[in-house]
Amino acid sequence: xxxxxxxxxxxxxxxxxxxxxxxxxxxxxxxxxxxxxxxxxxxxxxxxxxxxxxxxxxxxxxxxxxxxxxxxxxxxxxxxxxxxxxxxxxxxxxxxxxxxxxxxxxxxxxxxxxxxxxxxxxxxxxxxxxxxxxxxxxxxxxxxxxxxxxxxxxxxxxxxxxxxxxxxxxxxxxxxxxxxxxxxxxxxxxxxxxxxxxxxxxxxxxxx
Numbered sequence: 001x002x003x004x005x006x007x008x009x010x011x012x013x014x015x016x017x018x019x020x021x022x023x024x025x026x027x028x029x030x031x032x033x034x035x036x037x038x039x040x041x042x043x044x045x046x047x048x049x050x051x052x053x054x055x056x057x058x059x060x061x062x063x064x065x066x067x068x069x070x071x072x073x074x075x076x077x078x079x080x081x082x083x084x085x086x087x088x089x090x091x092x093x094x095x096x097x098x099x100x101x102x103x104x105x106x107x108x109x110x111x112x113x114x115x116x117x118x119x120x121x122x123x124x125x126x127x128x129x130x131x132x133x134x135x136x137x138x139x140x141x142x143x144x145x146x147x148x149x150x151x152x153x154x155x156x157x158x159x160x161x162x163x164x165x166x167x168x169x170x171x172x173x174x175x176x177x178x179x180x181x182x183x184x185x186x187x188x189x190x191x192x193x194x195x196x197x198x199x200x201x202x203x204x205x206x207x208x
Contacts, residue, residue: 077197078118079162081146081182082109088179091193103191104145104183106175115146115166115180117159118197126151133170141197142186148172149180 085107094101121139128134135149137159148170159165168180175181184192 077141078194079116080107080198081115081118082107082113082168082180083116085109087195088175091191091195093191093193103185104181105194106179106181108178109168109180110178111168111170113168113180114164115149115168117161117163117165118144118194119161121159123151123153123155123157123159123165126153126155132172135166137165142184142192144194145181145183145185147181 087105088108089102089106091105092102094103115135117137119139119141121137121144123135124138124143125134125136125145129147132147133150134145134147135151136146137144146166148168149166150169151166153159153165172179172181182194184194184197186192
């Protein structure tokens, strides 16, 4: 088997080396072309992205993300049950449910003043508690209680935010006959400050 080698039948060593060199040159040339094509595609993609970004910035309806983060708007959670009434006794929740405290706010009002629903709710109680006339609504924030108050509505009746659902009538331990006591209870024992729910709350837009 003189003149033959282990690299293939009939192929001499120097021929095999030349063959490998040709294959390497072809592969290198192919890699260069593929790399050039990929660079061209990346360049085109970047250009398209920049044009889209410039178009968005030029649009009057587009707001930069940083500016959107700093923008805020205000909305009130609840409406005041008595129009233009001032609070004459603020909320003073107890440290523990069994301790004494002022579990609501007293709003200046007189007998006959209308009470408007602070939010969409359902009448959950109408009656007397410890000799005081009480009307309660159940809504998204919890149970809202008003005293002294009376209503012609029955338990289960639905009321919409701003709708007159009752009027001030009777006497209260809080301020006799010149106010209405308004409490907001969440669950069985936790009370919230109604005035805080009336305060316009700041809403900040956050980036994704």
